[in-house]
Amino acid sequence: MAVLALVDCNSFYAACEQAFRPDLLDRPVVVLSNNDGCVVARSKEAKALGIRMGEPWFQARQRLGEGGAVTALSSNYALYADMSRRVMRLLARFAPCQEIYSIDECFLDLTGLPEDPGALGRRLRDTVRRWTGLPVCVGIGPTKTLAKLANRLAKQDAGWEGVCDLGACAAADRDRWLAATPVAAVWGIGPRLASRLEALGMRSALDLAGADPRRLQRTFSVVVERTALELRGVPCLALEDLPPDRQQIQCSRSFGAPVTAPRELAEAVTTFVSRAAEKLRAQRSEAGAVSVMIRTNLFAADAPQYSNSLVVGLPEPSADTRVLARAALRGLRRLYRPGFRYAKAGILLLALTPAARHQADLFTPDRSDRGERLMATLDRINRRYGRETILLAGAGLHRRWAMHQANRSPRYTTRWDELPVARC
DNA sequence: TCTGGGGTCCTAGGACCC
DNA sequence: TCTGGGGTCCTAGGACCC
Numbered sequence: 298m299a300v301l302a303l304v305d306c307n308s309f310y311a312a313c314e315q316a317f318r319p320d321l322l323d324r325p326v327v328v329l330s331n332n333d334g335c336v337v338a339r340s341k342e343a344k345a346l347g348i349r350m351g352e353p354w355f356q357a358r359q360r361l362g363e364g365g366a367v368t369a370l371s372s373n374y375a376l377y378a379d380m381s382r383r384v385m386r387l388l389a390r391f392a393p394c395q396e397i398y399s400i401d402e403c404f405l406d407l408t409g410l411p412e413d414p415g416a417l418g419r420r421l422r423d424t425v426r427r428w429t430g431l432p433v434c435v436g437i438g439p440t441k442t443l444a445k446l447a448n449r450l451a452k453q454d455a456g457w458e459g460v461c462d463l464g465a466c467a468a469a470d471r472d473r474w475l476a477a478t479p480v481a482a483v484w485g486i487g488p489r490l491a492s493r494l495e496a497l498g499m500r501s502a503l504d505l506a507g508a509d510p511r512r513l514q515r516t517f518s519v520v521v522e523r524t525a526l527e528l529r530g531v532p533c534l535a536l537e538d539l540p541p542d543r544q545q546i547q548c549s550r551s552f553g554a555p556v557t558a559p560r561e562l563a564e565a566v567t568t569f570v571s572r573a574a575e576k577l578r579a580q581r582s583e584a585g586a587v588s589v590m591i592r593t594n595l596f597a598a599d600a601p602q603y604s605n606s607l608v609v610g611l612p613e614p615s616a617d618t619r620v621l622a623r624a625a626l627r628g629l630r631r632l633y634r635p636g637f638r639y640a641k642a643g644i645l646l647l648a649l650t651p652a653a654r655h656q657a658d659l660f661t662p663d664r665s666d667r668g669e670r671l672m673a674t675l676d677r678i679n680r681r682y683g684r685e686t687i688l689l690a691g692a693g694l695h696r697r698w699a700m701h702q703a704n705r706s707p708r709y710t711t712r713w714d715e716l717p718v719a720r721c
Numbered sequence: 722t723c724t725g726g727g728g729t730c731c732t733a734g735g736a737c738c739c
Numbered sequence: 740t741c742t743g744g745g746g747t748c749c750t751a752g753g754a755c756c757c
Contacts, residue, residue: 330725
């Protein structure tokens, strides 16, 4: 039987902020989404105040009376990404196989290790705490879905002290925990599926585990069938230690202020393409098409609305920012309608293929240089001297549309000039 | 005034093939 | 009256995840 652990940081973004601001420990802290829009992370104390995940901050703030005692921080992805890298590297030492599942969680394969899984979980939790300052919880089970569920129990029930090993439970105890878990809390069961399952009488994780898999497959999909089997301890989801290349790369942002000028939309689109193309080259892929999207503010019910997107195909795949940006701007010109106040734009790179297997276009004159050397140099400079040290002129320098970030903490770990200062 | 961003997988249905 | 059978590929849309 496999032994899988899911290690998940508690309130990750908020905990990263607190790690560098001890004065914020044990206090209500929230981290806001881009543009300071929604609450995306909450410290325990902020949760206790009833602030909901994804809640618009301006609403929570009003409810609490100008925010009350809550410290609200703009998101600082440079910091979170770097802290994530540290935690993941540390965790990788504890197991031969690791799947990094998201910025704040990973699966570890503990199968066959000599140490008791629960004891290993506690050791790993202490180490992460001591070395990074971040609290994590560990869930252990024979399948990914059960490890996820165990992690939820460890987080929710202080009795577990941060580590829950469902594999070590007696079957009757395990069933009791499954029965106490609402079906909506099972990994892979979202709100839609949950209400359909409940309508059929399956309210708990135990109900789902006990259902006939074939019937689930017929009524819902193989996804639900697999989830049910995983809850029974039958592995259906493998641990993937090598992250596959992305099949699409997107970049989109809400604007800090409404945009009406096509010139400014073009700046934003060029900026987003540049960002995405960098990621594209990092995984050594090329894009065969670019999709562009613009829209007005969906929440401004009385303002005229417009939302549209289109896909621009390339004659041959490219990873050259200039080529991709030209295509995107061609799309933008077709999409643009005057007279609207635009709130958001985005781009999506699609039809990604490995650059090493470039497929040339029969009718495009052959060019031995597809801008690869120039792009490689550009990436190197920007890696070394910081993002956007060199950028396309079309990406603009003034950026009236740039997102709103009223209260971003310093990039403590990735900028020399923003290092924290210790006093003795 | 103020409402995020970036992904994946599956299914159904249409187009097309022999 | 009655109009085959089996397959692939692509796309849009839905659902999920963090």
